[in-house]
Amino acid sequence: MIELPALRGRVQRDAPLAPVTWFRVGGPAEVLFRPADADDLVALLAALPDTVPLTAIGAASNLIVRDGGVPGVVVRLGGAFGVIERDGCGFIAGAAALDVTLAETAAAAGLSGLEFLCGIPGSIGGAVAMNAGAYGAEVKDVLDWAEIATPEGLRRYSLSELNCRYRHSDIPARGVVVRARFNAHPGDPAAISARMAEIRASREASQPVRARTGGSTFRNPPGEKAWALIDAAGCRGLTRGGAQVSEKHCNFLLNTGGATAADIEGLGEEVRARVIEHCGTPLIWEIIRLGVPA
Known part of the structure; x- marks a missing residue:
């Protein structure tokens, strides 16, 4: 024990x-x-x-x-780690705060630059750790610093120290993001609301947002779109057990009801193999896989 x-x-x-x-x-x-x-x-x-x-x-x-x-x-993290506070023309957000909540808080304050976060499902801690991005922006574009708990104590890491890049940040070993500061700037409230409405409509139209899914499954290879490679390899709608490649957006895997983790991960690996066979491009998992098989 x-x-x-x-x-x-x-x-x-x-x-x-x-x-x-x-x-x-x-x-x-x-x-x-x-x-x-x-x-x-x-x-x-x-x-x-x-x-x-x-x-x-x-x-x-x-x-x-x-x-x-x-x-x-x-x-x-939860509870005390979900607080969002105004800090000048920016915000300090706890790691458990949802990305969409930060976007909405900024919009209510008439501050722009964080609208893209309303299109990213997840919380601030994960967004910082993965340098999450969507709709033409990434966390690194608006991040000022992140406070990280380590075995040695709390330490504030600057944007340059985090070395953010495509879907990755240099979080120290056994470190946990607890809060972060995001930059914003004054904007037109109507334009901010319109942009967020546009992002939400685009996401609703193109992604299976009401399904049991994990978001984008694979990273986009340089100069290419993962969904297009998956589609070209004939994987749209492919199934394994209770798991399915989404018909709506084939870079999304679905639990159609009764899937196991092995079904979902195995389907992802089958997609990777088919794409390699079709065009030779390796797909890299964006979804994090944890733990041990049954």
């Missing part, structure tokens, strides 16, 4: 994870910890032996938890 220090947050052993993931699949966390605040999180990180696996999850919108579950300690 994993021994933990005295913590103020909630500790749950053998905790089901499927209900919190967008795919609704996967096994339990050996230990699930919801810290009370940043100091509580640092206390865990400082005491946890390096031999115990540590995983941080957020809204779990781009996540496959494998059917055998996740060994070690899984950290999930």
Whole structure:
């Protein structure tokens, strides 16, 4: 059994994870910890032996938890980590705040530059860690700094230190993003609302937003679109067990009801193999896969 220090947050052993993931699949966390605040999180990180696996999850919108579950300690932020505060012409947002909530908060304040976040399902911590992007913008375009909990304590990392690039940021080993500051600028409220409405309409029209899915499955190869390669390889609508390649947007995998994590991941690997066979281009997973098989 994993021994933990005295913590103020909630500790749950053998905790089901499927209900919190967008795919609704996967096994339990050996230990699930919801810290009370940043100091509580640092206390865990400082005491946890390096031999115990540590995983941080957020809204779990781009996540496959494998059917055998996740060994070690899984950290999930909530409560105190969901606060958004105005800071001059920007905002400081907790890692558990949803991307869309930050976009809406900025719009209500008449500040522009964060509209694209309303088209990214997930939370701020994950958006920073993955340098999330959509609709012509990325987190690095608006990020000022991120505060990260590490075994040594809390530290503020500048944008340059994070070295953000396509779907990746240099988060330190065993570090967990707790909050971040985003830049914005005054804008026309009508134009801001119109842009957000346009993004929402585009997403609704082109993506299976009401399905059990994990968002974009694969990264776009340089100069190409993953969905076009998948479509050309004849994978639109392809199924495995209860998993399916979306007919609406074939860079999305779906749980049509009753899929296992193995079905979804196996279907993704079959798509990758077919694309390699068709055009020779390797697809790289954008969805994060955690844990062990059943």
